Amino acid sequence: MQPGGESDMASAGMERVKFLGNLETDGSLQLSDLRASENGTYGLRLILSNPRKKQEEEKWIIVISVKVMDSPPAPQIQPPSELRESTLAHVVCSVAYHCPDYPITLTWIGLGHGTPELTMRTESGSTENTLTFTPTWQDHGTNLSCRLSTPAGTPSSESSVVLDVKYAPKGVQLNVTPGQTIREGDRLVLMCMTNGSNPPIFTYKWRKDTEYLHQGQEQKWEFEAKGDEHSGSYLCEAVNEISLVRSPELRIDVQYAPKDARVELLMGSPIQEGTMVVLSCSCRAHPVVSSYTWYKNGQHIPAQTQQQLRFDKIHADQSGSYHCKPQNRVGMSESPAITVDVQYAPKEVRITLVTALYIWEGSTVMLNCSVGSSNPPVTKYTWYKEIIPGGNLLEKHPILI
Structure with missing residues (x-):
């Protein structure tokens, strides 16, 4: 090992150096209680010794640059490429540190649910804590932190990410102004309200009974109410890239x-x-x-x-x-x-004698049939002469004059 001279580590005592590997496949080495003065390049030097052959020269086969810092680095958080509501997700918090004799702790802060799993990966020289959880839409915008603590439990450093959870529109409701019962000629304003949407809503659709009447990017639709034409059951639909969500129906009564x-x-x-x-x-x-x-x-x-x-x-x-x-x-x-x-029928029918009251045989007699009122007007007059045979029975015979 050579951090500026092989004697540096040797002078500190071999108790801070431990070979963890083997002579066949693993050359892992543990260095404990490093100091800032021990910055430098470290490596594994292989010396081949064969009794039958001349001893070969020393060879460096692994070279690692070591930088000793006063405080540990901040952990790195790796969320998945996309967080979607109700889809199982894994978020990894890692730090480039691996020392079994001086184990650090990575703790998740800010999320009230999920299962953390702390692991140390020798092959990558890192310590990781993987948080497994199923996101809800309320998790969107949550500040999720990973805290690094010393073996004594003292917080040392911390990193954070803001969760970006994709979800369908939530709490879709239809609001009606001035109310569900209005008068013809009133200005009817329909508002499609939501509690949240990620990504944002790009289309609102409006339906009356079974017919779609309007759609657009505005969450408000207004028009002048017209009697039977606009009475009915209304709902709105909010659409984003995740899904379409309908509101409950509202009955609008235009009087x-x-x-x-x-x-x-x-x-x-x-x-x-x-x-x-x-x-x-x-x-x-x-x-x-x-x-x-x-x-x-x-x-x-x-x-x-x-x-x-x-x-x-x-x-x-x-x-x-x-x-x-x-x-x-x-x-x-x-x-x-x-x-x-x-x-x-004709009313107030009367016969009047137009000529003199005293009639002489052979003289001309004129009778007039007058009608007080009739609807429709009189179209025909029929004249009758009364005959009294034997003085008992009254008969009427039509006569023409």
């Missing part, structure tokens, strides 16, 4: 005032006096209509608040223009008017 109001004739067409007639006010509304207001010829019909306006025996004077106004808690709408035309 609106009655629309497309109209009056329909359910019974009686054409309408004849004395028959039953039913008018119905129909519309689209959400929530449902709470009350109806009926009008005839523009005038409010009192005490009529139901969807149907019924006439059990309609009269001629109930003809007119009818319309309705359905109302819910959002608002009111007005239907177009329809005309109710009640038909009836």
Whole structure:
């Protein structure tokens, strides 16, 4: 051995030098209690001695540069190329040190789970502690340290790494503003919220019922709510390089005032006096209509608040223009008017004598048949003459004049 002279180690006493190997395959040598003055190049010198041959010259076959430091080097941490949630991982902490008589300790700090395994590797001249654990997404960003301690337990040096754990989006939730129950025309804002994602989310997808409506890089989507078109069950999907994660569904209820109001004739067409007639006010509304207001010829019909306006025996004077106004808690709408035309037979039919009251045989007589009202108008007049045979039975015979 030659750290500047063979006598240096010899003068210190051979008790600090121990040959650990053998003469065939292993030339390991242990040097204890090295001092800073013993920096230098060390090696194994092989002397071949053969009684049959002349002793050969001394030969160096292994040369090692030794640098004695005041304090041990910081340990080196070697994480795997990628840490992924739920995938078993091994993180190695090592230091270029191997001395069975002066064993150091490598301790992991910062992770609450995992199984450490401390080993000494003679072939590489190192001491290692391998931490085996299954990462969770909460481990991302954790400061994991490896501490080197002396045999007495005194901390000597320390190294750290920040864990970069890859995981799918977590805690995906859909938030709705101003709320799940809104009115038509309100500005609806959907936010896809997450508790974390590594790598970052690159796409957000929005679904209503079974149909995808929108996707993009923004976690917010907003639009003006429109009645039945936008009522339904919504969810969002957050996508990163690891996986796609869906939020729970939210039911959005878009309420609106009655629309497309109209009056329909359910019974009686054409309408004849004395028959039953039913008018119905129909519309689209959400929530449902709470009350109806009926009008005839523009005038409010009192005490009529139901969807149907019924006439059990309609009269001629109930003809007119009818319309309705359905109302819910959002608002009111007005239907177009329809005309109710009640038909009836001629009324107030009278015969009047147009000529003089005293009629002479052979003179001309004129009779007039007048009608008070008729719907539809009179289209035909039939005249009758009464005959009283025997003075008992009254008969009527049509006559033409």
